[in-house]
Amino acid sequence: MDFELTEDQKKQKESFAELCLKEIAPKAEFTDREAVFPKESIRLLGKVGFLGMGFPEEYGGSKGDPIIKSVLGEELAKACASTYLSAGASSGLFGIPLLRFGTEEQKKRYLPGVLSGEKIGAFAITEPQGGSDVLGMKTNAQKRGSTWVINGSKTLITNGPVADYYVVAAYTDKGKKSDGISLFIVEKGTKGFSQGKSFDKLGVRGSPTSDLSFEDCEVPEKNLIGEINKGFVQLAQILSHGRIGMAVYSLGIAQACLEESISYVQERTAFGKKLAYFQDVHFKIADMKMYIDVGRELIYKAAWMLDQNDTQSILFASIAKLFMSEHATKIASDAVQIFGGYGFIKGYKVERLYRDSKLGEIGEGTSEIQRTIITKLIEDQY
Ligand SMILES: Cc1cc2nc3c(=O)[nH]c(=O)nc-3n(C[C@H](O)[C@H](O)[C@H](O)COP(=O)(O)OP(=O)(O)OC[C@H]3O[C@@H](n4cnc5c(N)ncnc54)[C@H](O)[C@@H]3O)c2cc1C
Structure with a gap:
């Protein structure tokens, strides 16, 4: 068992994170405020091969497996949750059913446009x-x-x-x-x-x-x-991809909350001390870090199982999604709390992250439905 990313995965993560930071994150506030569809960012994600990861080259795809998709997806969701969601619905939720079950003609007609970001799927x-x-x-x-x-x-x-x-x-x-x-x-x-x-x-x-x-x-x-x-059988397989994708959505948002919180507590003072010196702040930051790291491992495990065609991947996709989405909502709420009144004000990133976090508990099946699925899938074991 190896918990380390490979050197190649680390390099991909670093260069994709740089791209997200430079090209996507700066547009996130405007995208949210004006409710503008980030078409150009999606084209860019097509151009750099992100949308096509895991699809064969003949349809415009590029190398990639569910693990590296999760690693890079976190960077994108951290930069802009809206872009992540629309990109994932287009290439993932539209593209994967075609890849898995579509005819050659369907793959040739629809995948190249969607994987390049020129066309949008739903x-x-x-x-x-x-x-x-x-x-x-x-x-x-x-x-x-x-x-x-x-x-x-x-x-x-x-x-x-x-x-x-x-x-x-x-x-x-x-x-x-x-x-x-x-x-x-x-x-x-x-x-x-x-x-x-x-x-x-x-x-x-x-x-x-x-x-x-x-x-x-x-x-x-x-x-x-x-x-x-x-x-219905096809949906079950597609939804495993979707649920891992939604868990990554929550992971990116949670990680962004942690980073915003750490830099704020090092600047902001109260009672003559940096917020970073208050014990309750330590507790919040430590919990954020703990839930994010556990959630990330769960996601990688679910992604690995999906890649191995392991029948338990449906169970682990639900567990990862349920765990990460509920903790991301709490983490985003704690980040707003750390920012105090400013956390409630438009223009502060944590205000947007807090609003974005809630979808993780609803999309791709609500938390209640994930709990029902998990129980049904493990019933036989007891
Ligand atoms: C921003 C956004 C994007 C979305 N994108 C897509 C998309 O691209 N494609 C798509 O098909 N859908 C999409 N959805 C829909 C999403 O998947 C549904 O909202 C979700 O599955 C819940 O369905 P519902 O809203 O009809 O709630 P309902 O099914 O009406 O549920 C309402 C409440 O009852 C609870 N509930 C229902 N049944 C049970 C039960 N058996 N046990 C316990 N509690 C239960 C639910 O958990 C929930 O709390 C999107 C939703 C949002 C908000």
Whole structure:
């Protein structure tokens, strides 16, 4: 067992961290304040190969495994959570279903644009009546000749208003429940498909989120991803990637909170002393560091298991996501506390980090759903 990153991984981390610090972090405050989609940053992430990591070169990909993706992802989430979320939904949540289950034609048509950052992808499961209960979805697709006709609606979809391509989950045989869901590719501009307006959100304001609507939306037969009625099984595999991605989102935010807090307590004085001399501040900083380091190890373990195709990776993805997201929210709250009143003021980074942190407990399945999954997966062991 080796807990060290390799020399190559360390070098990649260092140069990517430098890029994030120079090119992405300076735009984060504006991206959040004005709720502007960071299209240029996503193009840059495509250009440097981040979006394509782990995808074959023939589709515009580059070398990489879930561990190095987590290592670099932390740097990106630390620099700008909005950019991280939109980039991950595009290349990861849209790209991975195609890579894992798509046809050669689908990979060639959609992956190069998305992995270069020129095109934007999205992934749509959640519906207005509920996101946790995936089997409660109403969107359906019916075969009519050589086309699939999709009807229904989705909500809270990352990149919803700006994406070019969407992976959409729909019932193809509702009576069969989990054996009756399929995944489809829907392109922007398809007749009967409309993108909603961006919601005004608490956090990750630069990552646009919206409704999607399908009214007799006809997509060609060839837009079905993988086998018909295998969507639920496919989702389980995709969501492991997504949950590790969401854990990394929380890790980056937590690490940013720790760094902001350490530099603030060394400058700010109260009662004639630097904040760094107060014991309660030590406790907060020590707890931050402890939860971040434990969370990071859990994430690397889950990422390693995913890379090994270990069946337990679903369990560890949920554990890592649950642990890191809940601690990141607490860490962000403590960082605001350390900053006192200024922590509550726009323009202070911890104020944004605090708002951004909450999504970690909701996206890719809420904390309650992660606890349910963990319990179900370990039931047999007791
Ligand atoms: C910024 C943002 C981006 C998002 N991006 C995407 C995206 O790209 N694609 C996508 O498909 N979705 C996306 N979502 C949706 C997200 O995945 C859902 O919000 C989430 O899964 C919860 O679903 P819900 O909001 O419908 O809550 P509900 O399912 O209505 O749940 C409400 C509450 O009830 C609890 N609850 C529900 N069922 C149970 C249960 N069985 N046991 C215990 N408690 C339960 C939940 O934990 C939650 O606290 C995004 C959401 C946000 C906020």
